Amino acid sequence: MxxxxxxxxxxxxxxxxxxxxxxxxxxxxxxxxxxxxxxxxxxxxxxxxxxxxxxxxxxxxxxxxxxxxxxxxxxxxxxxxxxxxxxxxxxxxxxxxxxxxxxxxxxSTEAPEKPGSGIEPPKVGKHITLQLIFTGVSFTLILTGEVPRDLGILLVASLQLFLLALTVLVSRPLVFQLAPKFKGKMALGFARAMTIVSAMVALQLVVVALKPRASPLLVVLLPLVSLGAIFYAVFIALTSAYEEGYY
Known part of the structure; x- marks a missing residue:
């Protein structure tokens, strides 16, 4: 072994x-x-x-x-x-x-009233639209052969589809309601965070497609941008959770 x-x-x-x-x-x-x-x-x-x-x-x-x-x-x-x-x-x-x-x-005859029927779902349409654009860019680059069709690239692009599905789900209070009361702030924050990550993925694939020379500056800059986007997305998600009432 x-x-x-x-x-x-x-x-x-x-x-x-x-x-x-x-x-x-x-x-x-x-x-x-x-x-x-x-x-x-x-x-x-x-x-x-x-x-x-x-x-x-x-x-x-x-x-x-x-x-x-x-x-x-x-x-x-x-x-x-x-x-x-x-x-x-x-x-x-x-x-x-x-x-x-x-x-x-x-x-059933003992069913309670519908306390959830009055919950107003958050509007995440712009985030869904942006993610559709970013996902479309990524898969266009893959299908046209501008980026390699290896397993790693496909998994990264598939992540955008997963984030898109999550964004749709957070717009439904009965799916994403994680506390007895629902304000929608946490759902909107998560949708914004997932849009940022999807944009980061599309940017990385665009850079790969442009095939720039592997300069030391690019090697350092691209990971820094990616980490910055991820940390910012996490910050937004945590801030929105705090605003929703999770202390």
């Missing part, structure tokens, strides 16, 4: 254990603040909260177990794919479960 294989196994072990603990906490959550799967539906319905926590807890635990078991056999990139598929699939199933249970409770 070489050093890389040992590092990969340790990575899978520690990350898998952490995810299993998080899944167990979600599965056993009794509604404690900050623990469990929480979206708008789970604040409107205790039934939706319990069922969604059960689904997300089991799915998260299974993802952690899969990481530990597969770490000796697949490369690091494969573990990353397992992580994304496992947690992504779990979140999707938990959301659908919460939505279904809330709707079933709403149809």
């Amino acid at each position: 070489n050093g890389y294989e040992l590092l990969r196994i340790l990575y899978g072990l520690f990350l898998g254990t952490f995810i299993i603990i998080a899944g167990a906490l979600t599965l056993t959550s009794k509604g404690e603040p900050g623990i469990g799967f929480r979206i708008g539906y789970t604040y409107l319905s205790e039934r939706a909260r319990r069922k969604a926590n059960r689904v997300s807890g089991i799915g998260t635990v299974l993802t952690g177990v899969a990481l530990i078991i597969l770490s000796p056999f697949i490369p690091m990139a494969g573990l990353f794919v397992v992580l994304l598929l496992g947690l992504g699939g779990t979140l999707a199933l938990a959301y659908l479960t919460a939505k279904r249970e809330y709707e079933l409770e709403e149809l």
Whole structure:
């Protein structure tokens, strides 16, 4: 066993254990603040909260177990794919479960009034439009062969599609409502942050397409711009979370 294989196994072990603990906490959550799967539906319905926590807890635990078991056999990139598929699939199933249970409770004779129907969704149309433009630029460069069609480039460009999907989701309070009250400031901040990251990705691919000479200044400047954009996006996201009421 070489050093890389040992590092990969340790990575899978520690990350898998952490995810299993998080899944167990979600599965056993009794509604404690900050623990469990929480979206708008789970604040409107205790039934939706319990069922969604059960689904997300089991799915998260299974993802952690899969990481530990597969770490000796697949490369690091494969573990990353397992992580994304496992947690992504779990979140999707938990959301659908919460939505279904809330709707079933709403149809029952004991259903409460609809406290969420008056929530005004944030307007993120300009952020969606900008991200569509940035994503279009990136995939145009790839399809025309201006940038290499290797796996790394495709993954980076696919990140823009993921950010676009998240921006659409944050515009829906019942999906992105992470606290009992919803002001929309956090959703707008996240949408702005994801637009900045999408613009950074498009800029990097444009620079690659222009094929400038690899001067020392460019080698230093491009990573600095990328890090600056990421830090600024994180700053916006954290500031908006504070304004929403997360202290």
